[in-house]
Amino acid sequence: xxxxxxxxxxxxxxxxxxxxxxxxxxxxxxxxxxxxxxxxxxxxxxxxxxxxxxxxxxxxxxxxxxxxxxxxxxxxxxxxxxxx
Numbered sequence: 001x002x003x004x005x006x007x008x009x010x011x012x013x014x015x016x017x018x019x020x021x022x023x024x025x026x027x028x029x030x031x032x033x034x035x036x037x038x039x040x041x042x043x044x045x046x047x048x049x050x051x052x053x054x055x056x057x058x059x060x061x062x063x064x065x066x067x068x069x070x071x072x073x074x075x076x077x078x079x080x081x082x083x084x
Contacts, residue, residue, distance in 0.1 A: 031068070038066030041074040049078075056081055 008050055042062065046055050056077050064075045 034070035035067035038068075038070050038073055039063065040078075041071065042066050045074060045078060054081060055080070 039058075042056060042058055046058070049055055062077055065077060067073075070075070
């Protein structure tokens, strides 16, 4: 009887540990997707914007902004380049 209680307790503990470790992985996964999407959008903006005289230099600062914020970050960079 004790083995069943320990087994169930171990399963509950394992479930809690997996839940706690999965939460940071979700955040990392979201940052990775935003980063890839931001870089791809920067490349697309530079490719299409070249026809209209708009180009955003890809440097560490623009990569961080585009990578961390994703689409809103790229929109911010476009507006910043247009008005400043």
